[in-house]
Amino acid sequence: MSPSEPVVLSTKIPWLRLLLALFFIVAGILHFVFPHQYASTMPSWLPWHGELVALSGVCEIAGGLGVLSSQTRMAAGMGLILLSLAVLPANIQMLINAQQAEKGVWILTLLWLRLPAQGMLIYWIWRSTRRP
Numbered sequence: 001m002s003p004s005e006p007v008v009l010s011t012k013i014p015w016l017r018l019l020l021a022l023f024f025i026v027a028g029i030l031h032f033v034f035p036h037q038y039a040s041t042m043p044s045w046l047p048w049h050g051e052l053v054a055l056s057g058v059c060e061i062a063g064g065l066g067v068l069s070s071q072t073r074m075a076a077g078m079g080l081i082l083l084s085l086a087v088l089p090a091n092i093q094m095l096i097n098a099q100q101a102e103k104g105v106w107i108l109t110l111l112w113l114r115l116p117a118q119g120m121l122i123y124w125i126w127r128s129t130r131r132p
Contacts, residue, residue, distance in 0.1 A: 014128075016124070016127075016128055017067060017068075017128045017129075018068075020064070020067055020124060020125065020128045021064040021065065021067040021068050022064065023064070024060045024061070024063050024064030024067070024080060025060070025061050025064035025065065027057075027060050027064075028056075028057045028058065028059070028060030028061035028062075028063075028064060029057070029061065030057075031053050031054065031056060031057025031060065032054070032057055035050060035053050035054070038053040038056075038057075038090075039053050040097075041090045041091075041093055041094045041097070042089075042090050042093060043089050043090065043092075043093045046089070056083060056086070056087065059079065059080075059083050060080075060083065062076070062079075063076045063077075063079050063080040063083065064076075064080075066079070067080070067128065067129060073129045074129055074130065074131065076129060077125050077126060077128065077129025077130065078129075080125045080129075081122050081125050081126060084118060084121055084122050084125065085122070088115075088118060091111075091114055091115060091118060092115070094111055094114075095108070095111040095112065095114075095115070098111050
């Protein structure tokens with residue numbers, strides 16, 4: 001596809017890539033629906049919690065949309081991988097908060113499992129957005 005051709009969404013989007021796009025678009029929207037939930041998971045050493053929640057929401061939506069176009073897919077994938085690494089401190093903080101609040105074993109187990117799942121998410125992004 002040449003740079004002068006219009007950006008067109010493929011009608012043959014593999015279902016895993018479409019699922020990835022939907023995952024990030026919905027997750028990004030939720031940042032604006034429940035901003036206080038997201039801000040409460042951020043480590044105290046990070047400044048501007050509200051602004052970072054909004055920024056990460058915008059990045060998730062943009063990345064999810066970017067995955068759908070062959071012209072933006074690789075850049076969107078790299079951005080989503082970097083974003084997934086950037087939110088790792090919030091995932092760790094959620095676990096710390098749950099441990100301090102003495103949450104149930106199921107919640108703690110899910111939060112522990114979320115940490116390696118972040119690696120699987122990064123792999124999914126990479127596989128779905130690299131060149132064939």
